[in-house]
Amino acid sequence: MLSDLGQRLLHFFGRDLGLVFWDLADIALVAVILYGVLLLLKGTKAMQMGLGLVLVFVVYQAAKRLGLVTLYTMLDTLLTSLVLIVVVIFQQDIRRALVRFGRRPFFASAGVAMEHQVIDDAVKAATSLAQKKIGALIVFEREGMLDEFIEPGTFLDATVSRELLYSIFIPSHENPMHDGAVIIREGRIWQAGAFLPLTATTKLDRNLGTRHRAAIGLSEETDAVVIVVSEERGEVSLCFNGNIVRNLDAALLRKVLLGLFQKRPKRKAGHKEGAEKRENKDRLSRASQPPGAAAPEAGSKPNEGSEAT
Numbered sequence: 001m002l003s004d005l006g007q008r009l010l011h012f013f014g015r016d017l018g019l020v021f022w023d024l025a026d027i028a029l030v031a032v033i034l035y036g037v038l039l040l041l042k043g044t045k046a047m048q049m050g051l052g053l054v055l056v057f058v059v060y061q062a063a064k065r066l067g068l069v070t071l072y073t074m075l076d077t078l079l080t081s082l083v084l085i086v087v088v089i090f091q092q093d094i095r096r097a098l099v100r101f102g103r104r105p106f107f108a109s110a111g112v113a114m115e116h117q118v119i120d121d122a123v124k125a126a127t128s129l130a131q132k133k134i135g136a137l138i139v140f141e142r143e144g145m146l147d148e149f150i151e152p153g154t155f156l157d158a159t160v161s162r163e164l165l166y167s168i169f170i171p172s173h174e175n176p177m178h179d180g181a182v183i184i185r186e187g188r189i190w191q192a193g194a195f196l197p198l199t200a201t202t203k204l205d206r207n208l209g210t211r212h213r214a215a216i217g218l219s220e221e222t223d224a225v226v227i228v229v230s231e232e233r234g235e236v237s238l239c240f241n242g243n244i245v246r247n248l249d250a251a252l253l254r255k256v257l258l259g260l261f262q263k264r265p266k267r268k269a270g271h272k273e274g275a276e277k278r279e280n281k282d283r284l285s286r287a288s289q290p291p292g293a294a295a296p297e298a299g300s301k302p303n304e305g306s307e308a309t
Contacts, residue, residue, distance in 0.1 A: 060075040060079060116258075118184065122184070122257075123250050125138070126227050127236060129166060130235060131234065133231050134169055135230065137196065139194075140184050141185045142225065142261075146185075150218070151195035153181075154176075157189070157190065160184060160189055180193035199214075199220055212244065216244055226240070
């Protein structure tokens with residue numbers, strides 16, 4: 001088998017040099033496309049189903065080689081309709097991926113100063129609301145559009161400002177927008193009072209209320225980043241990629257948001273800066289764990305009930 005592989009490689013590289021480079025470029029292009037598809041599916045339910053289909057294909061090949069006629073015939077019939085099965089199972093993920101390819105990254109049309117200003121205003125509004133124990137949901141739309149995942153609220157198309165964000169969430173019977181979420185799209189407040197899908201996981205901390213469950217649910221289905229302000233504990237949390245990081249102060253919240261939305265060049269950190277980064281890394285390590293596995297921060301009350309939306 002190894003000798004046969006060696007002969008094939010010798011035949012491949014023994015051809016004209018131009019043809020070899022052309023085929024290598026073809027292989028590299030396919031590899032890049034597959035890598036991009038895997039990045040789009042990473043951490044989603046589609047990835048788990050894709051692994052299941054790979055397992056079915058492996059069993060199909062094993063049945064073919066071992067002469068298991070009945071199993072091979074059944075799987076052969078199944079794999080004949082593989083394209084249709086993939087389209088039906090992954091229709092939402094395929095649509096989401098195509099939308100991402102056709103969209104520009106977050107704040108692509110805005111300058112760095114505008115990007116910093118939007119994040120600063122959102123952080124200031126969240127911390128002010130937390131001090132007054134006013135609940136809030138602030139959603140940053142990134143590459144994936146949120147139209148199919150939310151229940152629309154009031155369309156604003158307004159400039160992001162601390163004062164406007166704060167006023168939207170002031171609880172009042174005459175303010176119907178305070179119960180939902182604010183959606184920030186391309187550096188502007190696109191909607192207010194929107195409702196988000198709740199997470200289906202049962203492993204969450206019971207202290208997490210409806211707002212937190214909605215924020216985690218949206219981050220599971222999309223690449224959006226959600227700031228959550230608890231009206232009972234007065235703490236600020238951040239949800240992304242189906243995870244939640246709780247009890248963030250203004251400085252750390254701003255740093256995490258800038259890290260999510262920007263690609264900064266690495267620089268050598270001094271001793272003091274390195275210690276600060278290690279401390280922040282420890283606090284953010286919970287983001288790589290399931291939401292229910294994150295322990296409450298010190299100072300939070302363990303027996304508080306869940307909050308209303």
